[in-house]
Amino acid sequence: MIRSPHRRHAWAWTRRAGADRSLALALAASASACIGDVDPDHADDRLLVDGGTVVVMDAEGTILEGGAVLVEGDRIAALLEASAPRPPGVRVIDATGHLVVPGLVNTHGHAAMSLLRGLADDLPLMTWLEQHIFPVEAELVAPDFVYWGTLLASAEMLRNGTTTFADMYYFRDEVARAAVEAGIRAVTGPGIIGFPAPDFPTPDASLQDAAAFLEEYRDHPLIVPGVSAHALYTTPLEAVERAARLAVEHDAVFQIHAAEDPSEDSTTRAATGMGVVEALESAGVLRPGTVLAHAVYLSDEEIALIAASGAGIAHNPQSNMKLGIAAAARVPEALAAGIPVGLGTDGPASNNDLDLFDEMDAAAKLHKFVSGDPSVLPAETVFRMATAGGARALNLHDRIGSLEPGKKADIVLLDVGRPGLAPLYRVYSHLVYAARGSDVATVLVNGRIVVEDGRVVSIDEQEVMRQAREFGDRIREVVERVAAGASS
Ligand SMILES: [Zn+2]
Structure with a gap:
């Protein structure tokens, strides 16, 4: 009141x-x-x-x-x-x-996927991505999709007490525009993936005018410039290296999915001759302000390497559980090694909500369950991950994360x-x-x-909901067409 x-x-x-x-x-x-x-x-x-x-x-x-x-x-x-x-x-x-x-800090997500929530569930990560999400995104994702989807997600996050979110998606200008209108702090910027994306046909094209975005938002009150590469299993290492260099040059946050799925180690070794973390290290990714999303499958040596670099981890327990990732990220060990660990919801299509309170509850219970030890990740530690820890992982702890x-x-x-x-x-x-x-x-x-x-109160929620329902009708048509194409 x-x-x-x-x-x-x-x-x-x-x-x-x-x-x-x-x-x-x-x-x-x-x-x-x-x-x-x-x-x-x-x-x-x-x-x-x-x-x-x-x-x-x-x-x-x-x-x-x-x-x-x-x-x-x-x-x-x-x-x-x-x-x-x-x-x-x-x-x-x-x-x-x-x-x-x-304000809570969501260290990993794909906000505009709010429009794809509930479209496909109960599937393994690679099936979900390759047969459901990527084909629909290829047809549908355009500036207006990203703008309204990000506004919808921003409204949900603000209502749930999240004041900063790190985003990895397409059409960065639309993400920034929506975040500014909603009045939420967002980490966003140029992103790359190793196949034609809705906004750019190649990583080179995405990186070409990336510096302009990073400079435009350098001192913005709400937008924190960030660079992202989707993952080593979708993006060539040399492109990841160029993106990481860009982030260093502009003192920007860097985000990448890493060690989320057990297959990633073998595909990375086949492509680069190195394990995931070693490859990221060789590409200059590991430094303060880099956030490794998921980081589930880590060895002791890899935890030590990340800790020494100052890079952070975004822990997404509900996304991992929902996608049947059959291991818990080694969060207690990462925290003990001094790695800044934040919490993330991941995209709303793999969670399926943007509620960090729910995520905290899940994180605390997941690690007690898998360790058989109820003293693991006590409540204060988990709340710190959702606030000051997340801020540190994003290298924003001089600005946010505490009162x-x-x-x-x-x-x-x-x-x-x-x-x-x-x-x-x-x-x-x-x-x-x-x-x-x-x-x-x-x-x-x-x-x-x-x-x-x-x-x-910063945006017209009713208008956002109306747009979301309209997109829903269009998306339903595309899904039916994609399914018909797949079966013919
Ligand atoms: Zn993700």
Whole structure:
């Protein structure tokens, strides 16, 4: 609930002369109750998220009962303990009865595949990809498909408390356009795959004008430039190497599917004479800001190699389980080796939702199940993977992943005054094992409210749904045609 008469005018508070100075002095006098700096120049764009249980996700695991987060513009200016003086006249979001947590970070997915959700299920990865997804994508994926599909996915992710997603898909300009309109942070950019893609016929064509995109979004408030290569089993190693070099030159995130399927090791060895991780190392892929999606089949040596490089892993437990990947990624070992591990939903057609709360629950339980040890991946560790860990995997930990002063104001309010979440004994337990995305009430990205009362307010959700249903009709026709062609 927003406690202000100016619901749509975020920064419409009238300032008394000297109010900022007195606030700064009051906060300075109670230094132990306030973490951060208040900038008098930002008086007009302040917002206070007040009265909730603030789960900071700093290194110390600080939790402030009845605390407040002071937002100035797009960043977090200060954290206030319950006893600290509050800024006068500031617009307040009443967080009483809520957990106030960092926006969740989805480290791997293919957002526009939201339009293909439920089209084909219960199949092995290669059958699913080669006989169902790739043929339909070849016919259908165009700029409007990617734009509306990404908007649809962005609405779902924002409602579920995700404020940053790393995307690997086609038509990067449309992904960026949709993300900016929805007001969600997105890692996107040039991608390559070793066969004709809907947007570019070859990896060379995709990489040709890639620098322009990376430069255009270099300092964008929402778009984080990234380069991706689909996988070693679809893309020649020398093309992967060129893409990785491009990412280094532009200080961009690099994403690639790696060691997802047991067949990948033998196909990579046949093509390159090396194992998956060794091949990636030889191509210059492994470095901070590179995210290996899945990384299920890793040896001890490969874990050591990744750890030494600073590269991260996107763990996608539900996608892996659904596609019958008959092993759990070695997440406990990766974390123990110091690898930054984040969580990912993967595409909505292989999950089939974009709810990181659901993903956390699955991650925690999967690893307890396969190890036979209930102490493996405790709740706080898993929540860290979905926030600060994911931010570190993407090399964005100076900007997002925690509610520390100086970081971007990506903030989620989760309503714990509901059946299923009360009473509350341990915060991380509820966040990982009990909460769902549908418990999210309010979401801020860059200090802007994008979800209010559980609904996305940055875009017209009804129009997005109408477009999604229209695409559904077109996609159904194409699937029938593809199936008829396959059987004739
Ligand atoms: Zn994927």
